[in-house]
Structure formats: structure tokens, C-alpha cells
Amino acid sequence: MDLENGVIRVRRTVVELPTGELRTGPPKSAAGRRTIFLDDFVLDDIRTHFAVYVESKSDAFVFSGSKGAQLRRSTFQRNWRRGLAAADLVGRVHFHDLRHTGNTWAAESGATLQELMERMGHASSRAALIYQHTNDERRRKLARGMSERVRKELQESPDGANSEDLPEASGT
Template sequence: MSERKANRASFGTVRKLPSGRYQARYHEANGERVTAPTTFATKREALDHLAGVRADRMRGTYRDHRAGSAPFGPYAEEWIANGGSRGRLAPRTKVLYEDLLHRHLSSLATTPLNAVTPPLVRTWYAKTRKSLQASSAARGGSGETAVRQAYALLRSILATAVTDGLIPSNPCQIKGAGIASAPERPYMAPEVLSAIVERMPEQYSLPMRTMFGAHLRLGELVALQRGDYSDGLLRVERQVAIVRGVPTVTPTKTGEERVVALPGTLREMVEEHLASTTGFPKSPMFTRPDGGALTHGGIQQAWAKARKAAGHPQFHVHDVRHAGLTLAAQAGATTRELMARAGHRTTAAAMTYQHVAEERNALVAERMDALAGAALAPRKGHLEAVIRLELPL
């Protein structure tokens, strides 16, 4: 027993304090002396602590308890400034994170990272959710989106703190919190899209059809340039995002470029449009009558009026992209092909469109039966044989 104590003590030192409790200390590799984060009731407990630190070092799992003493606020600000967990944030996302940090996570700003515990997170979440529900009720909202985004941001920041070795585990452990649960958008059939677009001003006719055929996000449509089209292929490499109320050209939502082959009919319309108009390769592909570039607001306002006039007020502008991708799935596009055309990072989003396409399989089969006529009708002799087999003897 004495040899065991000697081995543990040789790693560090233990001393009795005037209070009667024991303090354990040891040295870092650089010679710096470290004091244990707490005192101990007995000398044995202090020695056991030293033995645990020594064992963690030998296993390579040692974590300096002082590392997580930095306050959450400055760490979170640095996390955002450095581009989050991926090292890159879209301008609009960066603005959103800064707003969430200063409005909804400010109460944690001075709290040390290692003091952000699961109970503290649950308390913060409950108070924030209640506060947002109360403030949003007057505007007809629920506040759920804001609290979900704030929690998701907190969880991501603390996950990086775990990776950095500042805290042992992520204290954000509320099941279901931070996960979006928006209902699936309704399917917009091509004929419905056509009915809405026909009621929009002429200047939006081809742009909306391009949004459908090339599966563009609204910001990507607005950012198209004449030089982006060549030989039936449309290069999508930028978007116009609204950052603090100002239209700003940024990379696409995923930060990656993609090339989309246009359907034949749309290809002909785009080529005719480019041939009948003038401009430089970097000029906007689609413009207003006054020559200015299309805007988010202009398209959304025209869409809102047209969908109401067409009797389909439930559809959003973004549903145009969804409709095009669903049609691509119905045309036989694989998950990987849908991802390439849509610019998706994961298969989850692409599977949404295949899911809708599968649901329409029965309807497609019924329509085929109605249109096929004699092509699917049984031969006369076969039909007579079936009738004879079904007749009672």
C-alpha cells in the first residue's frame, strides 16, 4: 500500500490546508504547476486524483481542466468569425448567427464553457422558449423557429468546443430540440405552374420556366448572367442573397458550382431570348422592361398576385424548383443525378422528390391504362377463355 502511495505521490504533491482539506498539485510537460480544480476531504482522495490524471496522460485522454474556463461569449464570436464548424459561412448565415448570439444566447456570454451543463442548457431553453412564445404571440407567430435556430447554434458551437478539447461532452442533450419539422410542401403539377406563370407579367414568363427546368433557387435565378449559358448547359455558380436588407452576390447556398442540362424546349427558348437581346457575358440574363436586373421582391410580388388569380394560393415561389425536381424524378433521374441537378450536399433532400414520384406511381398507372386503349387490352381468344373459366359448371 505504501509503495502505491509513493508512486502516486511521485507524480505530484499533496498538502493539507489550514481548513483540514487536502490539495493536489502536479506539473505540466512545460514545467507549469497545475492545482486540481477542487480540494479533497482525505489524503487518499487527493492521491487518487493524481493517479487518475497520470493514467489519463498515459492513455492520451488527459484534458486540462483549466482549458474550458474561457467564457462562452468570446468563444462563440470567434467561432462565427472563423466560419463555424466548416470554416465557411454564407454572408446571410453569418448575419443570422450573430443576431441569434446577441439576442438569444447573451445570457450565457460570461459563463465559462465548462460551466455550461445540461441542466443549465435546459433552464436556458425553457426560459428562452417561453419568452419568444410570449413576444411572438402578438405578431401571430409561435417563436419556435427562433428558439430552434438558437439551440442549434448553441449545440454546434459546443460541439466544436468538445473537438477542441475544452469540454468533455456536449451539454446540449434535449431530444428533438434544434431539429426543423416543417411539413412537406404540396406537389405542384406542371399544368398548375403553367396556369400561374401565364398570369404573371410577360417579363417573368421565361425566367420562371428556367427556374422550373433548371431547378434554380430564387437567388440563383436572379443572379444568372448571359455568359452562364452555352450549348444547352446552364452553369449555376452564384446567387443574390439579401444580407441586412442589401442584395449581395455570393456563392451558391452550398458554395459549389453545378452545370444543369436544360430540357430541349427550354433550351430553344433561352437561345432565342439571348439571340433577340443584347448584352455582355456578365450582363443579367433576364431583365425588367427598364433594363434593370430582376429582383427577389419583384418576382415574389408578381407570383403572389398570379397564384391568387389562378386559384392556387397555397404555392410558394420555391415550389417551382420543387416541381421541376419532382418531374426529373418521375423522368427516371437517380438520387445522384437529382443531387447534381439541384446542388444538394446530401441524399436526404433528393429523396424527397423520389418519394413524391413514387406516390404518383398509381396515378401514372391509371392514366396509362386510360390512354393505352387496345395496347393493353387482352386478345379476344384469351378473354373468351377467361370467361369460360369463370362460368360455373
């Protein structure tokens, strides 16, 4: 993590095997190796987290157990459930919902399909399309954007065309 420039580089993953062994290795696909950029809005909280919880050595864990050991699934799940209970969200929010929400918001913010794929570490468009929802707010935004584009094109038209100069609709 490069907190100065707001960059996360995903280069390794950790998998907890059924035996309890933690295995570190490369992401499961080449697309899993990726760079994610963060804005100051979240960077402030991440910097605070690092200052309070993360050791200063270069190979320190970003998230660890209470004794500083590498975080395990059971420890994470216990703390996740505790946080959900404190926020009165038990049964309403699942961990994967965070990924889903973040990437849906990235799509709504204008991310292209390729950008979503890179951000999520997907090699195919199929998985990325799951995050491209539509809603009435988005439909209105698209309609406004198209209207603004038409107005701009009409204003910049070299022959001075305006809405009164447009031909009647053909009905098709």
C-alpha cells in the same frame, strides 16, 4: 448560360440582405456549384427570352427589372403574383413548387439519387429524397418494367428456360 449546347453552369448566387444590399458570392455549399443540362423543349423559350429581354453583353442579367437593373425580391414577387392572378393560380401555386415539380419529374424520368442531388445542388441525400414521390402511375410503370426484364431474361436464357420450366412457388 450556354444556349448553343443547352447548359446552365451555376457558379454564383445573389442574396438580398434585410438591409436591401445585394451580395454576390459562391453558392452556400460546394454542391451548389453545378451544371444543369436543358432539352430543346425549354431551350426554344429561353432563347426567345434572351433575344427579347437580355442584353448581349456577357455579364448581362438573365432576369432584370423594367429599367434593366438587377432583379430584387420585391420586384420578382410583384410580377410573380401578377402572373399567378392571370393564370388563376393565386393561393394554389408557390414559387418553390416549381423546383419541387421539376425535380419530382426528374426523379420520375429515371434520375438516380446522385443525379437529383447534383441537379438540385444538395450535398446530402436527405434533401433529395423529398422529391422522390410515388404514385399509381409510377408503380404501374415499375411493374411493367420488371415484367419486361423477366421476359427478356427468360428469352435470353442459355438453357432455353421458359415460364413453364420455372419451379412452383415456395409460398414464402
